Each structure stands twice: as C-alpha cells, then as structure tokens.
Amino acid sequence: MSEIRGKPTIKDIARLSGASPSTVSAVLSGTWQARRISEATAERIQEIAGSQGYSTNMQARGLRRGRSGMVGLILPTHDNRFFAEMSQSFEVEARQRGLCPVVVSTRRDPNEEIRTVGTLISYSIESLVIAGVSDPTAVGDLCRLAGVRHVYLDLPGPDAPSVVSDNYAGSASLTRAILFSRQGHFEGLRARPYLIGGVVGDHASARRIRAFRDVVTEVCGAIDDDQVIACGYAPLQARAEIDRLVRRIGGLPSALFVNSLTVFEGVITYFQTLTAEDIQRAAIGCYDYDPFVSALQFAVHMVRQNSAEMVARAFELIDSGVDRPDLIEIEPDLIAPRSIYDRPLSDVG
Amino acid sequence: MSEIRGKPTIKDIARLSGASPSTVSAVLSGTWQARRISEATAERIQEIAGSQGYSTNMQARGLRRGRSGMVGLILPTHDNRFFAEMSQSFEVEARQRGLCPVVVSTRRDPNEEIRTVGTLISYSIESLVIAGVSDPTAVGDLCRLAGVRHVYLDLPGPDAPSVVSDNYAGSASLTRAILFSRQGHFEGLRARPYLIGGVVGDHASARRIRAFRDVVTEVCGAIDDDQVIACGYAPLQARAEIDRLVRRIGGLPSALFVNSLTVFEGVITYFQTLTAEDIQRAAIGCYDYDPFVSALQFAVHMVRQNSAEMVARAFELIDSGVDRPDLIEIEPDLIAPRSIYDRPLSDVG
DNA sequence: ATGAAAGCGCTAACAA
DNA sequence: TTGTTAGCGCTTTCAT
Numbered sequence: 001m002s003e004i005r006g007k008p009t010i011k012d013i014a015r016l017s018g019a020s021p022s023t024v025s026a027v028l029s030g031t032w033q034a035r036r037i038s039e040a041t042a043e044r045i046q047e048i049a050g051s052q053g054y055s056t057n058m059q060a061r062g063l064r065r066g067r068s069g070m071v072g073l074i075l076p077t078h079d080n081r082f083f084a085e086m087s088q089s090f091e092v093e094a095r096q097r098g099l100c101p102v103v104v105s106t107r108r109d110p111n112e113e114i115r116t117v118g119t120l121i122s123y124s125i126e127s128l129v130i131a132g133v134s135d136p137t138a139v140g141d142l143c144r145l146a147g148v149r150h151v152y153l154d155l156p157g158p159d160a161p162s163v164v165s166d167n168y169a170g171s172a173s174l175t176r177a178i179l180f181s182r183q184g185h186f187e188g189l190r191a192r193p194y195l196i197g198g199v200v201g202d203h204a205s206a207r208r209i210r211a212f213r214d215v216v217t218e219v220c221g222a223i224d225d226d227q228v229i230a231c232g233y234a235p236l237q238a239r240a241e242i243d244r245l246v247r248r249i250g251g252l253p254s255a256l257f258v259n260s261l262t263v264f265e266g267v268i269t270y271f272q273t274l275t276a277e278d279i280q281r282a283a284i285g286c287y288d289y290d291p292f293v294s295a296l297q298f299a300v301h302m303v304r305q306n307s308a309e310m311v312a313r314a315f316e317l318i319d320s321g322v323d324r325p326d327l328i329e330i331e332p333d334l335i336a337p338r339s340i341y342d343r344p345l346s347d348v349g
Numbered sequence: 350m351s352e353i354r355g356k357p358t359i360k361d362i363a364r365l366s367g368a369s370p371s372t373v374s375a376v377l378s379g380t381w382q383a384r385r386i387s388e389a390t391a392e393r394i395q396e397i398a399g400s401q402g403y404s405t406n407m408q409a410r411g412l413r414r415g416r417s418g419m420v421g422l423i424l425p426t427h428d429n430r431f432f433a434e435m436s437q438s439f440e441v442e443a444r445q446r447g448l449c450p451v452v453v454s455t456r457r458d459p460n461e462e463i464r465t466v467g468t469l470i471s472y473s474i475e476s477l478v479i480a481g482v483s484d485p486t487a488v489g490d491l492c493r494l495a496g497v498r499h500v501y502l503d504l505p506g507p508d509a510p511s512v513v514s515d516n517y518a519g520s521a522s523l524t525r526a527i528l529f530s531r532q533g534h535f536e537g538l539r540a541r542p543y544l545i546g547g548v549v550g551d552h553a554s555a556r557r558i559r560a561f562r563d564v565v566t567e568v569c570g571a572i573d574d575d576q577v578i579a580c581g582y583a584p585l586q587a588r589a590e591i592d593r594l595v596r597r598i599g600g601l602p603s604a605l606f607v608n609s610l611t612v613f614e615g616v617i618t619y620f621q622t623l624t625a626e627d628i629q630r631a632a633i634g635c636y637d638y639d640p641f642v643s644a645l646q647f648a649v650h651m652v653r654q655n656s657a658e659m660v661a662r663a664f665e666l667i668d669s670g671v672d673r674p675d676l677i678e679i680e681p682d683l684i685a686p687r688s689i690y691d692r693p694l695s696d697v698g
Numbered sequence: 699a700t701g702a703a704a705g706c707g708c709t710a711a712c713a714a
Numbered sequence: 715t716t717g718t719t720a721g722c723g724c725t726t727t728c729a730t
C-alpha cells in the first residue's frame with residue numbers, strides 16, 4: 001500500500017487501482033457508462049476513492065472544462081427578509097442542479113458591484129442572478145463581455161431577461177388596502193395618503209408609484225406630486241423624510257405607503273417618537289414582508305413578494321439559455337395585518 | 350493587432366506586449382517589484398491588460414498555487430437577523446483580506462452540512478467559519494482531513510478555536526432584566542419565570558440555561574426543571590410548546606426567556622391568539638436582536654450578540670494560524686425594550 | 699473496455 | 715531585467 005502525501009488525486013487512485021488516470025476520471029465523474037468501462041472496474045475504483053477520501057478538485061476540473069460549476073447571486077444586503085428569502089431559494093435551486101451557490105452582497109454600491117462581479121467572473125462563475133444592483137448596465141456589460149449568462153431579479157436590466165415582482169398589481173392592491181382601511185377625522189393635508197421611499201429612476205419604484213397614483217386618483221379624485229416622497233431606500237433618509245412630512249402636514253397622514261422593508265426600518269424608527277394612538281390612527285402599508293412587522297403594535301398591510309417563484313423562474317431562464325431582455329412579472333401576495341399565521345412557518349432554526 | 354478568441358489570457362497579453370508570459374504573470378499578480386521588472390514594462394503590460402479586459406483566471410491560479418482565495422461561512426439559515434448580520438461582517442472581513450467570501454446555509458441538517466462542506470473543500474476553500482452546525486465533530490473531521498483551517502462561531506467545536514457569545518453573562522443579564530420588570534398579580538405556577546427554546550446538548554443553550562437557573566434561584570429562591578423548556582430552535586416546535594405551557598399553568602408566565610430569534614418567531618405566532626393585555630403583563634426577553642422586535646406591541650428585552658466583533662475575532666484566529674481549540678467569549682449587549690434608536694441604523698437600502 | 703498524451707491558464711524555479 | 719520550462723489535477727480526443 002503506497003503512501004499518499006496530501007489530498008489524493010486521480011493519479012493516486014489510478015496507481016492504487018491499477019487503472020489509468022483517464023479511466024479513473026471517467027468513473028469518478030460519472031461518465032463511465034458512456035465510456036463503457038466495466039462495472040467491476042468502476043466499482044473497484046469507487047471503492048478505493050471512497051476509502052482514500054478522494055474528492056474532485058473542482059479548480060482543476062473547472063480549468064479543464066472551462067467552467068466552474070458555480071452560480072452567483074448578487075444582493076444589496078443580506079440583512080433583510082426579502083433578500084434573505086431569496087438566498088434560501090437560490091441555494092435550493094442551485095443545489096438541485098448540482099451547482100455551487102455563491103451569494104454576495106454589494107450594498108447598492110456601484111463600485112462594490114463591479115468589483116464583486118469582476119471577482120466572480122475571475123472565478124469563472126457560470127451564471128449570475130443579479131438582484132437590485134444600482135447600475136445594471138455596468139454589471140450587464142461586464143457579464144456580456146465575459147460571456148456569463150445572467151438574469152436580473154427584482155430590478156430589471158437592459159441586456160438580459162428579468163424576473164420582477166408585479167409591482168403595479170402589488171402596489172395597486174396595497175394602496176387600495178390602506179385607502180379602504182383609513183379612519184375618518186383627518187383634515188387638510190393629513191387626509192391625503194402618502195408614499196415614501198424608492199428611487200424615481202428605478203423600474204420597481206416607478207411602477208409602484210404609478211399604481212399608487214392611479215389608485216389614489218381613482219379613489220380620492222386627485223393626487224399631488226408631493227404625496228410621493230421617493231427618497232431612496234436608506235433607513236436614515238427615510239426617517240428624516242417622514243419627520244419632515246409630519247412637521248409639514250401636522251401629523252401622520254391618514255394613509256402611508258412604505259416602499260420596502262429598509263424604508264420601513266427608518267419609518268418605524270421615527271414612529272418611536274409618537275404615541276401609539278397617533279400611529280394606530282394611520283393606515284400603514286409596506287411593500288415587502290417581515291414576520292415581525294406582522295406583529296407590531298399597529299396594523300401593517302404588507303405585500304409579500306414570491307421570492308421562491310421569482311428565483312425558480314430566474315433559474316429556468318438560465319437553464320433555457322434565453323437571453324432576450326424579456327420582463328417576467330410575478331404576482332406578489334397581499335398580506336393582511338396580523339395574519340402571520342396564515343402562512344407556514346419555516347421549520348428551520 | 351492580432352485577434353483573441355475568447356477571454357484574453359496571459360499568453361495573449363504576452364504576445365500583445367512583446368513580453369513573456371512569466372513577466373506578464375508577475376506584473377498582473379503584483380509580484381513584479383520583487384522580480385525587479387522595469388516600471389516601464391509593468392505599465393505597458395497593465396495598460397494592455399486593461400484595454401483587453403483581462404482578468405485573472407482564478408481557477409488556474411488556484412490550481413497552480415494550491416489554494417483558491419476563497420473563505421467559507423456556514424450558517425443554519427440566512428433568514429434571521431443574527432446570521433444575516435454575520436454574513437455582512439464576514440464579507441467585509443474577507444474582502445479586506447483580498448479573499449472571496451462564500452456564504453452558505455445548511456439548515457441545521459447534518460447531511461446538508463457534510464455535503465456542503467465537502468463541496469467547499471472540493472473548491473479548495475482556504476478556510477472555513479462554521480456557525481451553528483448541528484454536528485461540529487463531523488464537520489471538523491472533514492476540514493482537518495482536507496487541511497482546511499477552520500473556526501467555530503456561535504457554537505463551539507471540539508477540534509479548533511471557537512468564538513462564541515458570552516452566553517452566561519448575556520443570559521444572566523437578560524434574566525435579571527425580565528425578573529426585575531415583572532409585574533405583580535401572578536399566582537401559582539404563573540408567578541414563576543420560564544425559559545423556552547434551545548437544545549440541552551449544545552454549548553450555547555447549556556450556558557444560557559445555567560445562567561437562567563442561577564439567577565432565578567438567586568432572585569426567586571428556587572427553580573424547577575419544568576421551568577426550562579429546551580425544545581430546539583424550530584418556530585413550529587416552539588409554538589406548540591408555548592401553547593402547552595399556557596394550558597398547563599393557566600396563562601402566560603410572569604416572565605418568559607425566549608432562547609433565539611427563530612424560537613421567538615414561533616412564540617409570537619402563538620401570541621397572536623392572546624389579547625394584547627395578556628401579553629403586556631408578561632416580561633419577555635429574547636436572546637438575540639431584531640430591530641422590528643424592538644417595536645412590537647409589547648416590551649421585549651433583547652440580547653444583541655456582537656456579530657461584527659465575533660467575525661473579526663474569527664478571522665484573527667484564522668490569520669494567526671492558531672488551531673488549539675480555545676474558546677473565546679464575546680460579551681453581548683443587553684438592549685432595553687423599544688430602544689432601537691440608540692444604535693446606528695444601517696445606511697444600506 | 700482501457701490507456702497515452704495533450705493541454706486548460708497560471709506560477710515559480712531556474713537560466714540567462 | 716527578463717525568458718524558458720515544467721507542472722498543478724483534471725478531462726478528452728485518439729489509439730488500441
């Protein structure tokens with residue numbers, strides 16, 4: 001029994017089994033049926049490989065085959081229920097395909113985005129799911145140059161297929177929900193509904209804002225530009241803006257549409273300075289879902305994007321090799337306040 | 350100007366620049382000072398590489414150098430504020446070191462754990478941070494066999510250094526906090542404090558439970574075994590157990606120590622069936638922090654583990670090459686109810 | 699049914 | 715200061 005220095009390689013297994021490296025390779029990579037290697041040989045090799053603790057060196061395989069077996073997911077941040085759910089689904093889909101999932105966050109920072117995509121390309125990522133980057137064009141260019149198949153998620157990109165939430169439909173439902181659960185006794189500017197958060201330039205916000213405007217116009221008869229406060233997604237900014245709004249109109253409005261969880265974090269921060277009654281009088285909606293938000297001291301209508309479905313569709317697009325910049329919209333669910341228990345909980349802890 | 354078929358390689362740049370592949374390699378991998386290559390040559394090569402959109406093939410480099418430049422983090426789930434914060438810190442630390450972070454979740458599933466670690470090893474991961482796996486011994490064995498440096502996080506392992514929260518201290522503070530904010534008018538079994546969640550066998554739970562018992566004994570004079578319900582970390586299980594408890598003792602107890610966010614998710618699920626008054630009468634504590642929990646309709650004392658510090662220490666251990674199974678404990682913070690705003694918000698959205 | 703040999707892109711001796 | 719060469723571990727024709 002000859003000694004092996006480090007991790008066993010195909011050569012070691014070949015020597016130990018009396019077969020050639022190429023035979024061992026075929027057996028260990030599962031292509032031995034096609035190469036018509038005898039079952040006996042295959043079993044012997046697998047036996048030895050197992051007992052030696054052999055595991056394929058994916059760097060070598062990747063180099064030789066010209067691909068790596070890795071798929072990437074780019075997120076703005078892990079620290080958010082919506083994106084975290086995406087990660088979970090992404091891992092499931094990747095593993096189902098025998099691929100290695102690599103999830104990275106880039107904090108909506110354009111430099112970080114291109115640097116990170118560059119890194120992934122260096123590692124010969126096979127395909128990339130791009131969720132919520134700030135500069136899809138730059139990222140897409142990099143991918144195209146490197147021949148990396150890619151799909152946009154959540155926010156569409158210009159040069160490849162995109163899977164997004166049906167932002168118009170979701171926003172329309174949410175807007176209706178908060179409008180119809182408004183309470184009376186609001187006067188002046190406070191009687192009007194407001195939307196806070198998001199970036200006017202981005203597709204999701206644009207659609208959500210349009211739906212908000214449409215529904216508000218339909219229900220209330222009119223809408224002013226200042227009822228839409230697209231102050232980005234950062235909590236701190238949102239807090240400042242909600243503060244300004246409250247000062248300007250003399251209190252919370254009758255209805256408030258909060259455009260994403262991160263914005264909601266900022267808003268809730270500000271709410272702590274108000275009394276519970278003040279808050280409870282307002283009808284609050286949030287485009288995105290978090291189970292704990294479901295249980296807050298005031299009712300929050302939420303839109304839960306179907307991240308599992310979105311990720312699944314993204315993978316289908318990658319599998320099928322489509323690269324036209326189609327836009328696929330997935331309808332989200334409207335979640336009634338305090339209805340956390342209508343949906344199955346995760347059994348993971 | 351000669352044509353290049355696919356992605357440019359070092360050979361292409363060599364040809365284009367009139368230098369040799371090894372010179373190009375030295376320049377492009379930043380070791381050219383040591384090789385005393387002239388600044389002029391270096392600049393010329395960098396120029397050309399830039400204009401050709403060259404990027405290092407990390408699979409080739411990794412294969413040649415015998416390491417990959419990747420570090421891994423194994424989590425139970427992304428879908429949890431504590432672990433999500435870990436991911437964020439992990440990425441920062443990894444990138445600071447020029448490494449590529451790979452974060453994967455394994456859902457506390459022993460098979461998934463070993464399969465995933467196997468995959469990472471196949472990819473020649475350089476080191477691994479292992480947070481909250483169910484079978485540290487199996488995972489550690491794999492790493493050791495493959496010569497992968499590793500550090501345990503959150504839950505200690507037997508064969509390598511571990512960085513964990515100071516569970517005893519954190520739990521003692523939290524227990525005190527809820528005991529001292531109990532309200533009167535509880536009789537019989539309901540007057541007693543209870544702890545729910547966790548696994549008796551695991552280090553974190555063991556320490557937290559011990560502290561809970563010590564402090565309860567100190568403050569209340571005694572504690573019964575049935576005041577500790579170590580029912581695992583799964584939300585569904587926790588819901589069932591809290592339900593049983595309430596039936597058994599006739600309502601919520603005066604004080605409830607919830608051992609982790611996932612358990613809290615289950616508990617809050619059950620709370621929805623109670624009235625706000627019922628809940629508000631109980632003093633609730635949660636070992637772990639979530640900003641939205643801070644804003645619930647009832648006060649929750651929380652322990653916020655210092656995940657940034659924990660991750661930083663884990664990397665220091667990896668950097669320094671220590672592999673004795675030392676245990677490093679990082680003191681967590683006690684967060685008073687509704688004090689979300691004492692801490693800086695993320696500015697990421 | 700199996701082996702020999704070339705080569706993926708890069709780096710590190712060793713030469714010059 | 716730079717070039718030549720060998721080889722990391724694997725896969726894949728092509729031969730037999």
